[in-house]
Amino acid sequence: MHAITRSGWVEVIAGCMFAGKTEELLRRLRRAEIAGQAVAVFKPATDDRYGEATVGSHNGRQWDAHVVDPEDGVAGIPEYLNGEQVVAIDEANFFPQELIGVCEGLASDGRRVIVSGTDQTFRGEPFEPLPQLLALAEYVDKLQAICSVCGEPASRTQRLVGGEPAHVDDPTILVGAEESYEARCRNCHTLRGE
Numbered sequence: 001m002h003a004i005t006r007s008g009w010v011e012v013i014a015g016c017m018f019a020g021k022t023e024e025l026l027r028r029l030r031r032a033e034i035a036g037q038a039v040a041v042f043k044p045a046t047d048d049r050y051g052e053a054t055v056g057s058h059n060g061r062q063w064d065a066h067v068v069d070p071e072d073g074v075a076g077i078p079e080y081l082n083g084e085q086v087v088a089i090d091e092a093n094f095f096p097q098e099l100i101g102v103c104e105g106l107a108s109d110g111r112r113v114i115v116s117g118t119d120q121t122f123r124g125e126p127f128e129p130l131p132q133l134l135a136l137a138e139y140v141d142k143l144q145a146i147c148s149v150c151g152e153p154a155s156r157t158q159r160l161v162g163g164e165p166a167h168v169d170d171p172t173i174l175v176g177a178e179e180s181y182e183a184r185c186r187n188c189h190t191l192r193g194e
Contacts, residue, residue, distance in 0.1 A: 008107035012092075012133050014119035015143035016157040018183040021116040022090055024143065026061050028114055032086045037112075040084040041065040042077055044094040046173070055090045065090070074098045078106065085111060092117035093127045094173065100132050121172050122159035122181070124189060145183030154183035158190070168193040 011028075013021045032039050043055050043065040055065045066080050074095055081087065087106050092099060092115045099115075106113045119130040119142070134140055147154040159166035159181055168191045 006110060008109060008111040008113065009138040010103050010107050010113045010115065010133065010136060011139040011141075012130070012137040013114070013116040013141050013143065014130055014134060016120065016145055016155055016183050017118060017181045018145040019143035019154070020145070021118075021143055022055060023061060024141065025088055025090055025114055025116040026055070026063055029063060029086070029088055032112070037086050038082075038084040039086045039088065040081055041088045041090070042068050042080070043090045044068055044070045045073075046070055046091070046094045055088075068095075070095050074102055077102050078109075086114065087111050088114045088116075090116050092133060093119075093130055095129060097129050097132070099129050100136065103133060104136065118157060120156060122157050122166055122170075123168060123172075123191060124156050127172075147185040147188050148182040149184060149188035152185040152187070154185050156184045156186060156189040158182040158184040158188075165190045165192050167191070 013024050015021055029039050029041065041055055041063050045067050053065055053067050054062045068074060068077060075098060089099070089103070103113050103115060115133055117130050118127050119134065121127045145154040159170065161167070161170070
C-alpha cells in the first residue's frame with residue numbers, strides 16, 4: 001500500500017517466453033515475504049507445467065498457488081483472500097478480459113497486485129488481456145530473453161512444431177516449454193503460411 005494515499009497498485013511483468021517473467025514474480029514475492037507482508041498467489045488451471053498447484057520458473061524455483069479455472073473462476077479470486085496485502089497472478093495471458101476488472105478492484109481495495117504474462121502470441125500479436133493491463137498498471141517491466149538463433153535480445157515467442165515454425169493458423173494457446181517454444185528477436189521470428 002502506498003503510504004501517503006493508502007492505495008494499492010498494479011505491477012505488470014511482461015515479455016516473451018524464457019525472459020524470466022515468473023522468476024521476477026517469485027523474486028518480488030520473496031521480498032514481500034521478507035518484509036512481513038502476507039502473499040496470495042494465483043495461476044490458471046491451464047498451466048500445469050510445474051505442478052498442479054505450483055507457480056514455477058524454467059530454472060526450477062516454485063511457489064504454492066491457488067489454481068483458478070480461467071473460464072469461470074476469475075471473478076472468485078477476491079474470495080480466496082484472507083487479508084493478504086500482496087496478490088500475484090501468473091500467466092495472465094491464459095485468463096479472459098475479466099481479469100482486468102479483478103486486478104483493478106484488488107488495487108482499489110489497497111492491495112499490491114503483481115501480474116506476469118506473455119504479452120505477444122506466437123504470431124507476434126498482442127496477447128490479451130496483457131496489453132490492457134500494461135496500459136492500466138502503475139508499474140511495468142517488459143523483459144527480454146536471448147534469441148535462440150542469433151543471440152540478440154529477444155522480444156518474441158517462436159512456436160515450433162516438429163522443429164519447424166508453427167503455421168499462422170495454429171491455435172493461439174498451447175501450453176509448453178523448451179519442447180515447443182524458443183525466444184526469438186524480431187528478425188529471426190517466422191511463421192509458416194504468411
